[in-house]
Amino acid sequence: MKGLDRITFDPNIMGGKPCIRGTRVTVGAILGLLASGTNKKEILELYPYLEEEDIDQALAFAAWKVEEIEIYDPKIKEVA
Template sequence: MENLKRITFNPEVMGGKPCIRGMRVTVGMIVGLVASGHNKQEIIELYPYLDAEDIEEALQYAAWRVEEIEVPLAMGTA
């Protein structure tokens, strides 16, 4: 997804998981907090170095990823 500027990937940060702006805050962590009932303001209070746009992009990225379809490659027969 090209319009997501805050989601970063670095194999040396959190094992390459999608993170927020290169920090050690993963998209999965944000999604987990939202899923457990935390709202944006609560998350920002818990992690003051995040802002609302970080949370929005994490949710957008997660939604995009679950809609992705994996297509298995056909194995050739020889």
């Protein structure tokens, strides 16, 4: 998504999960902390190398991601 320059994907870091600026901090980790009641200030204390904009972009990425539409095609079989 355009404008999310702090969200990176690297198959060699956390298995390619979306991370914050190439660190091992995943978007999911940030969202989990926020969902459990941790505020931005506390997250920045836990991860002093992050910036407030990193958290904002993690939220923006998550909002964009949940709005994606997946189309089911019965001809395509998932590999288990």
